Amino acid sequence: MQREGNLEAPTRHAVDWQNPDFYKESSLFEELERVFDICHGCRRCFNLCQSFPTLFDAVDESDTGELDSVNKSVYWDIVDHCYLCDMCYMTKCPYVPPHPWNLDFPHLMLRAKAVKFKNKKTKLRDKILTSTDTVGTLLGIPVISQVVNAANNNKTLRKITEKVVGVSADAILPKFHTNTLRKRDKTRTAIESAKKVALFATCYGNYNEPEINQDLIKVFEHNGIKVILTQKERCCGMPKLELGDLESVQAAKEANIPILEKLVDQGYDIVAPVPSCVLMFKQELPLLFPDDAAVKKVQQAMFDPFEYLMLRHKEGKLNTEFKQELGTIAYQVSCHLRVQNIGMKTRDILQLIPETKIEAIERCSGHDGTYAIKAETHAASMKIVKPVVNRVKKAEADYYSSDCPMAGHQIENGLGADAAKPTHPMTLLCQAYGI
Numbered sequence: 067m068q069r070e071g072n073l074e075a076p077t078r079h080a081v082d083w084q085n086p087d088f089y090k091e092s093s094l095f096e097e098l099e100r101v102f103d104i105c106h107g108c109r110r111c112f113n114l115c116q117s118f119p120t121l122f123d124a125v126d127e128s129d130t131g132e133l134d135s136v137n138k139s140v141y142w143d144i145v146d147h148c149y150l151c152d153m154c155y156m157t158k159c160p161y162v163p164p165h166p167w168n169l170d171f172p173h174l175m176l177r178a179k180a181v182k183f184k185n186k187k188t189k190l191r192d193k194i195l196t197s198t199d200t201v202g203t204l205l206g207i208p209v210i211s212q213v214v215n216a217a218n219n220n221k222t223l224r225k226i227t228e229k230v231v232g233v234s235a236d237a238i239l240p241k242f243h244t245n246t247l248r249k250r251d252k253t254r255t256a257i258e259s260a261k262k263v264a265l266f267a268t269c270y271g272n273y274n275e276p277e278i279n280q281d282l283i284k285v286f287e288h289n290g291i292k293v294i295l296t297q298k299e300r301c302c303g304m305p306k307l308e309l310g311d312l313e314s315v316q317a318a319k320e321a322n323i324p325i326l327e328k329l330v331d332q333g334y335d336i337v338a339p340v341p342s343c344v345l346m347f348k349q350e351l352p353l354l355f356p357d358d359a360a361v362k363k364v365q366q367a368m369f370d371p372f373e374y375l376m377l378r379h380k381e382g383k384l385n386t387e388f389k390q391e392l393g394t395i396a397y398q399v400s401c402h403l404r405v406q407n408i409g410m411k412t413r414d415i416l417q418l419i420p421e422t423k424i425e426a427i428e429r430c431s432g433h434d435g436t437y438a439i440k441a442e443t444h445a446a447s448m449k450i451v452k453p454v455v456n457r458v459k460k461a462e463a464d465y466y467s468s469d470c471p472m473a474g475h476q477i478e479n480g481l482g483a484d485a486a487k488p489t490h491p492m493t494l495l496c497q498a499y500g501i
Contacts, residue, residue, distance in 0.1 A: 076155065076162040078349075080356040081173055083312050088177060089184050098141050101174055103133045104161060111154045115430065116147040116446040117175070118154075145182070147446065148175035149434035150308050151401035179310025188309060191232050195436045196305035202273035205242040215241050234444035238475045240274040247276035251295055254283070261383075262292035263374065264329040266322075266338040266347075269301050275471050278339050281492045282371055284501050289378060289385050294334070297325055302338070302346040305435055312354070319351055319361065327360045330367040337371045339492070341403040341469050342435070344370050348406055370403065371492065372411040372469070379415070389500035391421035393464035397491070398427045398454050398477060400470035412469055412491045419498045425461040429454045431473035438476055448480060455480035465489045 087093055105111065106125050111118045121144050128135040150172050155162055161169040182188055194201065205214050217223045224235035233239070247267050263286065271279045283293045303318035326336055326347075338344045347361075347368040355361045369377075378384045397413055413424045432450025437443050454477055458466045466481075467489050468474040474488030 074164055077164055078353060079163060080353050089181050091181055094178060094181050097174060101169055104169060106133055111158045114153050117144045120144050120147055145175055145178040149437045150176060151430060152405045153401050156405055180312050183310035192309055196309045198269035198301045198305055202269050206244055206246060206273050208244045211242045211244045228441050232441045234439055234441045237439040237444050238479045242273055243276055247272045247279045250276055256292050256294050257287050259290050259292040262334050264296050264334040264336050265293055266296050266299055266336055268338050268340045268343045271339045278490045278492055281496045282339055285492060285495050288499055288501055302343040304342045304346045307350055323360050323364055326364045330363055336368045337374055341400050344368060345402045345406060372415050373408045375415050376411040386418055388419045388498045390498050392419055392494055392498055394423045394461060396425045396458040396461040396463035396466040398431060398468040398473055400468055400473050401430050403469050427454050427457045431476040433472045433476040451476050451480045467491050
């Protein structure tokens with residue numbers, strides 16, 4: 067008997083990406099048609115991202131008003147607008163497993179992206195943008211970093227770059243540091259403590275905003291937690307996952323997991339400053355490699371930083387002697403944090419600070435690492451972030467913030483040129499502690 071919606075908690079099936087049928091375009095399109103037809107009849111996801119309006123507009127403008135007369139080329143437009151945030155699966159869709167229709171829109175989009183990549187239809191620009199290790203290393207070289215950072219702030223050069231490369235002239239691009247986190251951390255001596263974590267710095271936290279990781283280390287040490295950097299790391303693999311380059315995801319896994327597993331065996335928990343990187347180890351890799359015991363071990367030891375601090379608080383061991391109130395904070399809850407199903411631990415920690423009010427905003431920023439900086443999707447990304455920007459303005463907050471630093475800058479872009487910079491939650495916590 068078919069039923070309308072689920073009465074049970076959603077479950078996630080592993081991604082069968084090593085099955086040859088996974089890459090067959092004919093079977094892919096059969097599944098796209100099945101799922102798109104269900105989505106067309108439901109339309110509960112119309113306000114999440116641009117994938118669904120693209121689908122629904124194509125159906126409404128077709129000859130029959132049904133999926134059968136929609137040009138198949140539109141299917142790829144729908145795929146390109148999906149950035150695998152998982153919000154449709156987690157918050158909207160009534161037909162996810164264990165419902166018999168077994169609808170997993172993000173995993174279907176991942177499959178389509180993988181087919182596109184396998185068929186060599188992915189743009190060179192996108193391959194470069196998602197090669198974060200290579201880009202960070204190259205653009206972190208002295209002189210090169212200065213030139214690139216200066217060029218990124220030059221409107222004329224940005225317009226030329228948009229025409230030649232396809233990087234939006236209106237997007238805020240990350241700054242590249244010669245003095246990376248790993249260089250900055252060489253002179254630090256870790257405190258000794260029974261409670262110890264290994265910090266997976268991430269590409270962004272090493273090359274682009276190392277100060278976030280420095281603040282994380284300060285806060286954790288202030289709470290009696292020993293922090294070391296992982297011996298080394300490669301990109302977590304999330305950018306390549308969103309590109310559909312699953313073999314590169316596997317290569318990143320094979321580089322990172324042995325190092326992290328060894329740290330877990332030595333008694334370390336693991337934290338990372340960027341929600342998408344935490345999610346990669348908590349969810350995506352276990353779904354791609356369900357039989358890998360090492361992946362499972364790392365998954366169980368991986369924590370969001372504020373999740374970890376809240377666990378410390380529940381044990382009665384969090385330092386709550388705050389020295390500075392923060393007023394009102396407009397806090398955007400990033401999608402890749404919401405998907406972890408841990409609750410709003412960042413909000414809960416910040417609310418412990420006296421005379422501090424948190425306005426939580428559970429809406430997507432539309433950034434997704436590359437979606438907001440590509441010329442063809444930047445406008446759509448700014449449409450998605452607009453409700454967040456409106457909420458930040460309405461809050462008249464002393465600070466606005468997001469656990470995802472890229473989401474913070476997306477909000478900054480929406481607020482306009484005269485807006486204050488976003489302040490990361492870990493930096494806010496540092497300020498409250500007076501450290």
